[in-house]
Amino acid sequence: MMTLSKQKETARANLENLYRIFTVPEAPDSTLGSIDQAISDNVADFLQTHIVAVERQLEEIEADFSNPVIPEEPTFVSEYTEFVKEKLVAQSVHTAAPGFIGHMTSALPYFMLPLSRIMTALNQNLVKVETSKAFTPMERQVLAMLHRLVYNGGEDFYKTWIHESRHALGAFCSGGTIANVTALWVARNRLFAPGDDFPGIAKVGLARSLEYLGCKGLAVLVSRRGHYSLGKAVDLLGIGRDNLVMIETDASNRLDMAHLQQECKRLQAENIRPLAIVGIAGTTETGNVDPLEAMADYTWEIGSHFHVDAAWGGPTLFSDQYRHLLAGIEQADSVTLDAHKQLYAPMGAGIVLFKDPTAQSAIEHHAAYILREGSKDLGSHTLEGSRPGKSMLVHAGLSIIGRKGYELLIDMGIERARKFADMVRQHSEFELTSEPELNILTYRYCPAPIPQALALATTEQRCQINGLLDQVNRLIQKAQREYGKSFVSRTRLRVPPTSEKMVTVMRVVLANPLTTDEILAAVLEEQTEIVMHPETQAMMDEVLAICAGILPESTSASAG
């Protein structure tokens, strides 16, 4: 057993160590110091060197993270950093790689890293002015800049509202999901606003509010390309997923207006109120834009809330050439943007904007020790409470890159997507499954003469062929990811969009300015090589055998 004096000595040593981590910076030549320096010097190099390309099995990685016991004793920073380097960094995903074109994460501009560190070091809390001071007006300015990008209000409008204490032009959120939830929350609470004989939904809840309005339920309508966050939103808000009404899309993955109107009429006949119609500006899977103008007009006509989910496509507004694709967005009651997508900020920055600067009063809240009435605290209008100063990085992007810089990025992405679509179209082994409207497209491995055979096949044959192709495409995507040179994602889509059945397709998102045509060519090249593996080759042989039974002899022979 330890003697008392020994115990005291240990306690003093522990205390000193503890003070050290709060007061003594990491030495530049320490393990952490040198990693830090390496990232400062050249982050691209650091990522390239430290992330292991070839994928390990997840189960193997899990073995390094399987102890549920919090260590009793402290660990040296250097020792922990070695662990991070070898077990975490090495086995993470190189999202900034120019060949990582499968998801919506791109390389970051260099300045984002040191500015992020300033943000972390300042550790401001945007919930109130007292813990964020200049960050509050800064965030309000960013909201105004983005509001103007979308709504183009006049000089006087922004002069009046930008720093108006009781209101806000929108809200910063941790991401697009919270932005969408906030938009629909505001819409719901405005529909059931307090009145002379009604205290409002915020007080009495949804059931009594429906009773008050004498309707059976609420509905939110969105095309079947809508983001899954809308499902969470209607669940959370008590509306129910059955009342998230999925509208058919046309051949370009855009919402079908006739079906929208038909569904709204059906709902009204069933005494279910269309709370909101959601337009998409850049569908997650195919990058298409709904007919926003027509939707805005119709939503106005039926007195519903028009929300536009522009998490992906919003920044297209920077482009003189392509802005028109989003025409109608300026009529939306609310708009979601994601700064960690095409504003090139690090992960964790969503934004919701409201056309009417008083809209968020519907979800206003106060507390005695914080968010006092009349204060300029942003926290009185946000779903989240304590929040970091991420808006600083959006402020930096808008200032440093400028409107024209973002325009270049957007234009480059759209043009590269068109080029890649051409490459796919011209390649005899691939089939383009959705035309790029913005900078996202899908395709699948489906070599000639399979498309011809599919056109002539019976339902059963089509089902067989597509089933096998689905497996092949899944294996291609998985193997390519595991090899680690490049990455496309995969999803399931109706091909063509008007058909009944879904097939597995590969999905490409072209937002990284460092992605070159050569990389894109190499992606397709590697995919054709993967198909050579015996497993996939056997499946392809099976497909071609079915096709041979469908096609006239001359055509099918050419595929042999």
Add this chain to the structure above:
Amino acid sequence: MMTLSKQKETARANLENLYRIFTVPEAPDSTLGSIDQAISDNVADFLQTHIVAVERQLEEIEADFSNPVIPEEPTFVSEYTEFVKEKLVAQSVHTAAPGFIGHMTSALPYFMLPLSRIMTALNQNLVKVETSKAFTPMERQVLAMLHRLVYNGGEDFYKTWIHESRHALGAFCSGGTIANVTALWVARNRLFAPGDDFPGIAKVGLARSLEYLGCKGLAVLVSRRGHYSLGKAVDLLGIGRDNLVMIETDASNRLDMAHLQQECKRLQAENIRPLAIVGIAGTTETGNVDPLEAMADYTWEIGSHFHVDAAWGGPTLFSDQYRHLLAGIEQADSVTLDAHKQLYAPMGAGIVLFKDPTAQSAIEHHAAYILREGSKDLGSHTLEGSRPGKSMLVHAGLSIIGRKGYELLIDMGIERARKFADMVRQHSEFELTSEPELNILTYRYCPAPIPQALALATTEQRCQINGLLDQVNRLIQKAQREYGKSFVSRTRLRVPPTSEKMVTVMRVVLANPLTTDEILAAVLEEQTEIVMHPETQAMMDEVLAICAGILPESTSASAG
């Protein structure tokens, strides 16, 4: 007008500049490079040097952030960095200062900054394995570690659940608000789970679910010290703020069990179902802990969901000496923790834990391109979608600081709060308005002989005196903040907690290990100096005049 070749030249130059920000790191001797270096070298120094102590008026600061126009042209990083340094950093709040004891933000351990940079550089997205790989098992491990801290499950339990693909032991969130919302969302959806003849609330919504259960509404019960995020949660979930039932507290700001039981009975008689009872482990304003054991027993008895909001006090579980204060938390169905509070992670890291690892199935969701069924994607059980790898910083804290290190931090905070309470009690000019149970306390400027006079005063006199003292305390807090040497917050509390009226008090949170007794003494000292200002002195004279009319002559004379 520009000629075509000139235009092309400009376009090429713009493109080159754009590539540069993605490919060329900031030079070490650039403005941003040198700030970055300064923060690396010594963040405390950097903050001390660059944040201006004396506060500028918010209106003045707003002038620097009032242009709603996104700049057309790019700005040099150096120029922008100068702006950030002078206009944003200089006018931010020094939340890490040892004299900043008014809110729940403390100094950060040094290692958090370089590790945050690694996190930002990797830019992982935790929504799915494909964009986060090793970060997914790492986050699952952190959830298991914290789950074990609270629930102390056995070895087999964690072996089974830690990496179980269809479930999760909890969820990382952007903060405590989303954690609380998630907990109540799960509680609501479990109450109305799908059954043989009922598709579940997630599908059919709240109104039909209430009908199905044959009850008029739901209620959430919490003491009147509950956090304002619960108000947002019941609003969002469609329950309504009227059904957030505020329970009286005892003299120690702890929930009154008798009143809780009474209110539950009232609700049941009104056919309103108590959905959840929320216990607080560390009230935001006074740092008290509800009688969690008694609450757990009672909640079990009535078949309700027991949630504990331990956003502040949860880490008290690290302390052998003080852990017992939270006894009963292990019976909670769900628990909220905030890593950006007493786990010393940077802003933006909340956690919700569920005792039952299958609980979150109630809010499960899938999508074709992401979160496929059977995958280990964490995004299928979180309210948020795309999320940064903040859990890495919690993993680092738990590993580097260790259980014993956190214990020291917790013990120091509680002991310092007791010491400060003694200082306030012994000071003739201050009145302690809440005893510290953890590391938070409140007090107000209320010099002798005012307390004696208040005890003898009529209701009207008490109202007058407290009204004046409220103003004085408000002015003290505001002036001290503006001088910038130290910062306490203020709130309104019932003093004593059983009284009807609220008074303004100063609130102190002692979590920064660098706060010394000398700093605390100086805080009180400066406050007494502020009262010397003519404006406050005039108010105090008025108070003393009223007191003179109440007290026997000998007592009041001594205050002259």
